[in-house]
Amino acid sequence: MPAPERPSAAPKFFVPGDAVPENAYSELAAGMRTATGIPVITAGRILDADTAEHALRDQGVDFVAMTRALIADPDLPRKLLTGGRPRPCISINEGCIGRLYSGMxxxxSINPAIRNAELGDGAAAGTTADGAAAGTTADGGVREHVVVVGGGVAGAEAARRAARRGHRVTLLEEQPRLGGRARTADLRRGRQRWDLYLDWLGAELRDLGVDLRLGAPATPDIVAGLAPDSVVLATGSRPRRSSWHGSDVAVADADDVIVAPPVPHGTGTVTIIDPEGGFTAAEALVGAGWTVRTITDLPYVAAKVDPTQVWFVRRRLKKAGVDLQGQVELIRDSEGWGLLDLESDERQAIAAPDLIVLAGARTARDDLFRTLVEALPHTPVRRVGDTRAPRGLRDAVSEGAAAGNTGRFREGRPESQSGVTLTGGS
Known part of the structure; x- marks a missing residue:
């Protein structure tokens, strides 16, 4: 795996994202300390206590700033002192500095309390000796049995918050690990901290006494058999079918080629249709020997990536040899294959791709919702995350937190149950 970009290769004056090594600037800061004799403070992906201690003890800096680590968990210093477990920053910049640079x-992305104080962890309910929450919830409400279906970030966060409040929680996840689609993110270089965050969620659930059932598919009968007082449905999303499915060209989903890149066939050319993402898929395919073209109808590839990361994304893809083309559409007509320029309507002829990869186009995986409503007519069923509408990590975490933390299992009824749209959670 290639080494991450060094900061010296990047534009100056930026907040390093996950493409840059941790503890990015301490060596430079120590050099400044030596040259000037003036105490220095350094920042730049100092994300945990060990890294901070290394910078102070071994690299000769005087102070460290752990800005984004404290955004991810403002209680980090107290937790380090008391042996707690801080929520680990994943350094994607999408929710914090990237929004600031965009005027928002x-x-x-992983701590919704920064967005809305009501979505903080709050006080946890007392627990009995065996770890089960006692009597009532943290705010004196009635303790319920909450069944969460799906162990991606939305479901895991909903389960964590509900358990903290004092509810009895059962989580069903069909895969052998928690994390859902977020588990594919750590396959890209620089994003190994995603695993730390997902493992943190799992550790939190276990400490809170959540009945965590992995490798456990959910059916209406199985869920009903658990006798839930409320259900949170967090089953995620699936790739949306496109007009290219059913053609004589192989079509694949970006997640699938990330996990298991196919062996090149034919001329080994692939076109990634990429409205928003697909960068990791492009790198995986290049690594497998494909010649990759990535196209988008946006002004340029990676147009929705935040300003602190876009340079790294595009540089990495270009250095890998990926052909990046913006504001174009893949077409196939009587003249053969081509790219249609969406501004000029000019047509660029291209060779037929051997593989088309679809990135970003997804639809809610909510089939279970209707059947659960029928099987449990008196039990609230609430959809969160991609099950409600496919979006991003920040939305999934926030909606999971709202479902579990605000206790709004009974505040609204699902649309099909009473015609009332659920409040909160978005």
Missing amino acids: PMEC
Whole structure:
């Protein structure tokens, strides 16, 4: 795996994202300390106590700033002192500095309390000796049995918050690990901290006494058999079918080629249709020997990536030899294959691709919702994350937190149950 970009190769004056090594600037800061004799403070992906101690003890800096680590978990210093478990920053910049650079209020992709104080962890309910929450919830409400279906970030966060409040929680996840689609993110270089965050969620659930059932598919009968007082449905999304499915060219989903890149066939050319993402898929396919073209109808590839990361994404793809083309559409007509320029309507002829990869186009995986409503007519069923509408990590975490933390299992009824749209959670 190639080494991450060094900061010296990047534009100056930026907040390093996950493409840059951790502890990015301490060596430079120590050099400044030596040259000037003036105490220095350094920042730049100092994300945990060990890294901070290394910078102070071994690299000769005087102070460290752990800005984004404290955004991800403002209680980090107290937790380090008391042996707690801080929520680990994943350094994607999408919620914090990337929003500031775009003129929007700062948030955090994994800590929704930065966006909305009501979505903080709050006080946890007392627990009995065996770890089960006692009597009532943290705010004195009635303790319920909450069944969460799906162990991606939305489901895991909903389960964590509900358990903290004092509810009895059962989580069903069909895969052997928690994380859902977020598990594919750590396959891209620089994003190994995603695993730390997902493992943190799992550790939190176990400590809170959540009945965590992995490798456990959910059916209406199985869920009903658990006798839930409320259900949170977090089953995620699936690739949306396109007009290219059913053609004589192989079509694949970006997630599938990330996990298991296919062996090149024919001329080994692939076109990635990429409205928003697909960067990791492009790198995986290049690594497998494909010649990759990535196209988008946006002004340029990676147009929706935040300003602190877009340079790294495009540089990495170009250095890998990926052909990046914006504001074009893949077409196939009587003249053969081509790219249609969406501004000029000019047509560029191209060779037929051997593989088309679809990135970003997804639809909610909510088949279970209707059947659960029928099987449990008196039990609230709430959809969160991609099950409600496919979006991003920040939305999934926030909606999971709202479902579990605000206790709004009974505040609204699902649309099909009473015609009332659920409040909160978005």
